[in-house]
Amino acid sequence: MAAMTPTTPTTPTTPTTPTTPATRYPRLREDTREPDTGAPVRTPARRPRPRIWRGAVLALAGAYFLIPLIASFVFTVHVPGRGITFEAYTELLSADGFTESLLLSLGLAAATIALSLLLAVPALVAVRIGSPRLRPVVEVMCMLPLVVPPIALVTGITTVLRWGPDHLSRTPLYQTFIAVQHEKFPVVLVLAYTVLALPFVHRSLDAGLRAIDVPTLVEAARSCGASWPYVVLRVLLPNLRASLAGAAFLTLALVLGEFTIASLLGFQPFAVWIVSISGAQARMSVAVSILSLLITWLLLIALSRAGTTPSTAGAAPATTSRKEP
Amino acid sequence: MSSTTAPRAAAGTRRRRRGPRTWLAALPLLAFTGLCFGLPLGAMAHGAVTRTDPASGATLVTGEHLARSLQGPYLGSLVGSVQLSALTALVGGVLGVVIAQAVVTSRSAGLRSAALTASGVLANFGGVPLAFAFIATVGISGVVTQLADLTDLGWNLYSFTGLTMVYLYFLIPLMVLVIAPALDGLRPQWREAAQSSGATGAQFWRHVGLPVLAPSLLGGFVLLFGTAFAAHATAAALVGGSVPLVTLKIADALSGNVLTGQENVALALGLDMILIAALVMAVYLPLQRRSARWLR
Numbered sequence: 001m002a003a004m005t006p007t008t009p010t011t012p013t014t015p016t017t018p019t020t021p022a023t024r025y026p027r028l029r030e031d032t033r034e035p036d037t038g039a040p041v042r043t044p045a046r047r048p049r050p051r052i053w054r055g056a057v058l059a060l061a062g063a064y065f066l067i068p069l070i071a072s073f074v075f076t077v078h079v080p081g082r083g084i085t086f087e088a089y090t091e092l093l094s095a096d097g098f099t100e101s102l103l104l105s106l107g108l109a110a111a112t113i114a115l116s117l118l119l120a121v122p123a124l125v126a127v128r129i130g131s132p133r134l135r136p137v138v139e140v141m142c143m144l145p146l147v148v149p150p151i152a153l154v155t156g157i158t159t160v161l162r163w164g165p166d167h168l169s170r171t172p173l174y175q176t177f178i179a180v181q182h183e184k185f186p187v188v189l190v191l192a193y194t195v196l197a198l199p200f201v202h203r204s205l206d207a208g209l210r211a212i213d214v215p216t217l218v219e220a221a222r223s224c225g226a227s228w229p230y231v232v233l234r235v236l237l238p239n240l241r242a243s244l245a246g247a248a249f250l251t252l253a254l255v256l257g258e259f260t261i262a263s264l265l266g267f268q269p270f271a272v273w274i275v276s277i278s279g280a281q282a283r284m285s286v287a288v289s290i291l292s293l294l295i296t297w298l299l300l301i302a303l304s305r306a307g308t309t310p311s312t313a314g315a316a317p318a319t320t321s322r323k324e325p
Numbered sequence: 326m327s328s329t330t331a332p333r334a335a336a337g338t339r340r341r342r343r344g345p346r347t348w349l350a351a352l353p354l355l356a357f358t359g360l361c362f363g364l365p366l367g368a369m370a371h372g373a374v375t376r377t378d379p380a381s382g383a384t385l386v387t388g389e390h391l392a393r394s395l396q397g398p399y400l401g402s403l404v405g406s407v408q409l410s411a412l413t414a415l416v417g418g419v420l421g422v423v424i425a426q427a428v429v430t431s432r433s434a435g436l437r438s439a440a441l442t443a444s445g446v447l448a449n450f451g452g453v454p455l456a457f458a459f460i461a462t463v464g465i466s467g468v469v470t471q472l473a474d475l476t477d478l479g480w481n482l483y484s485f486t487g488l489t490m491v492y493l494y495f496l497i498p499l500m501v502l503v504i505a506p507a508l509d510g511l512r513p514q515w516r517e518a519a520q521s522s523g524a525t526g527a528q529f530w531r532h533v534g535l536p537v538l539a540p541s542l543l544g545g546f547v548l549l550f551g552t553a554f555a556a557h558a559t560a561a562a563l564v565g566g567s568v569p570l571v572t573l574k575i576a577d578a579l580s581g582n583v584l585t586g587q588e589n590v591a592l593a594l595g596l597d598m599i600l601i602a603a604l605v606m607a608v609y610l611p612l613q614r615r616s617a618r619w620l621r
Contacts, residue, residue, distance in 0.1 A: 057424055058428070058436075064493075068459055068461075075462070123355070127347075137355070138354065141355060144358075149557070149572070150557065151555070152595035154579070155592050156366050156369035156595070159369060195362045257452045258452075275453055286460070289453065
């Protein structure tokens with residue numbers, strides 16, 4: 001520790017936390033100097049070991065995560081006995097059901113995004129400005145779907161849907177039950193997906209609202225004579241742009257990849273379609289998988305870029321516990 | 326007159342505007358979750374503990390379905406799911422920590438941000454596409470299987486081991502994401518303080534590192550367990566029915582692949598799953614709160 005003291009004043013101490021530069025700079029300096037001088041017997045033996053260990057770990061991890069991707073690409077373009085062909089990709093557009101299922105998924109995603117934002121934004125803004133006592137209720141309501149596996153939710157949904165023909169066939173409600181299960185656009189899926197998306201939407205919006213001072217913004221706008229719709233549309237939402245985009249991206253990724261609920265309710269959006277063709281056209285199903293992965297990844301990478309703007313919690317994609325204070 | 330009523334009127338409008346209006350804005354969300362989340366769950370729980378007599382239409386409360394869901398092949402599937410989830414969570418947790426530590430201790434900012442972005446992306450890579458990527462890689466006619474003659478070595482993707490390997494693909498990145506902030510929270514000063522008081526590396530980990538990390542580690546393990554436990558799409562696209570998993574059993578019962586009249590057992594299985602998942606969350610949430618203390 002004594003060796004550190006002389007270096008401390010010379011380090012370019014910006015007014016940050018006092019301890020970090022004092023410890024970090026000497027460490028860096030030791031690293032660069034010791035291999036040259038080689039003075040302490042202990043350090044040269046100790047230093048290289050973690051590097052090898054680290055390199056090996058990262059190389060193994062890289063191999064594990066890259067090989068399936070590379071291999072599946074090879075699988076789609078290399079046909080044994082015929083060489084390299086991109087047929088699996090070029091025939092995709094003309095494949096039976098490809099466009100329909102993709103459009104269905106995109107439509108469901110758009111409806112889910114709209115519904116979940118319409119529900120969550122007013123509620124979260126409300127608990128910020130006027131009803132703090134509602135906050136735990138809203139939070140629990142939004143987080144509960146994380147506890148319930150989708151497959152358990154779908155058992156409940158099928159039970160409820162069966163009430164239609166069983167008990168309500170003579171009431172006007174029956175038409176509602178039929179309508180939400182319309183094959184062209186199953187509203188029931190939108191409702192289920194909105195439930196599944198709520199935890200992610202809540203987390204993203206909550207982080208965004210935490211980053212701005214909502215009561216002050218609202219007070220200021222109100223005392224300048226702005227109406228409530230104006231406050232929400234022109235003051236709050238622009239400030240929440242990044243987290244709204246984050247919530248929308250996550251929901252889109254979720255809906256595009258969702259399989260369980262749709263397949264068990266008997267609809268055929270994108271993920272279900274991939275499975276349905278896998279038996280007859282294995283190559284194409286893998287090709288579509290790669291493409292859908294690429295799309296999802298681009299979305300999520302775009303999201304994490306957008307999330308690097310002040311504390312909108314770019315870590316939102318997965319269930320990280322990381323939250324900026 | 327106006328001087329006495331005006332302030333009260335102003336206060337009145339303010340209160341009226343503040344209280345009820347904001348409360349109303351939260352109402353659609355609460356009504357929606359009540360209807361679209363509460364109703365199915367209520368129906369599931371109701372169906373799991375009641376039986377409708379087809380002749381009279383009377384509904385009786387019965388523990389029969391729950392009891393059946395804990396017997397025979399259904400119990401086997403629950404146990405299989407718990408085993409698979411525990412194994413993958415354990416392996417994924419350990420490997421995730423090792424990788425996160427390698428990323429965090431390397432002082433390259435580029436590697437760090439690339440690894441964390443990749444983890445965020447890969448942790449979301451479950452489901453059908455993942456299953457097909459592995460089928461193309463190490464399935465029966467997969468590329469690596471052919472290249473390395475894995476079949477001769479006894480490799481089978483459509484098995485418990487194969488499923489473990491697939492699940493790890495999204496569980497390890499999830500663990501990296503969860504644990505990296507905690508590893509960051511281990512300040513270098515602590516290690517230096519330990520070293521300058523003569524502690525070895527092992528002693529540092531035993532007395533400082535692991536106690537500080539313990540809540541995050543357990544929390545991560547539990548989160549991985551819950552994720553693996555609830556996963557259905559990957560397993561459905563991959564193994565079909567060759568590995569007993571509770572999600573696959575529920576799907577079978579719901580889609581009528583087995584004897585009719587099993588729907589209520591499926592509901593009971595769903596209830597079992599929620600109970601296990603709720604237990605998992607009950608462990609996870611306090612742990613997460615505790616670990617937040619060290620992560621600032």
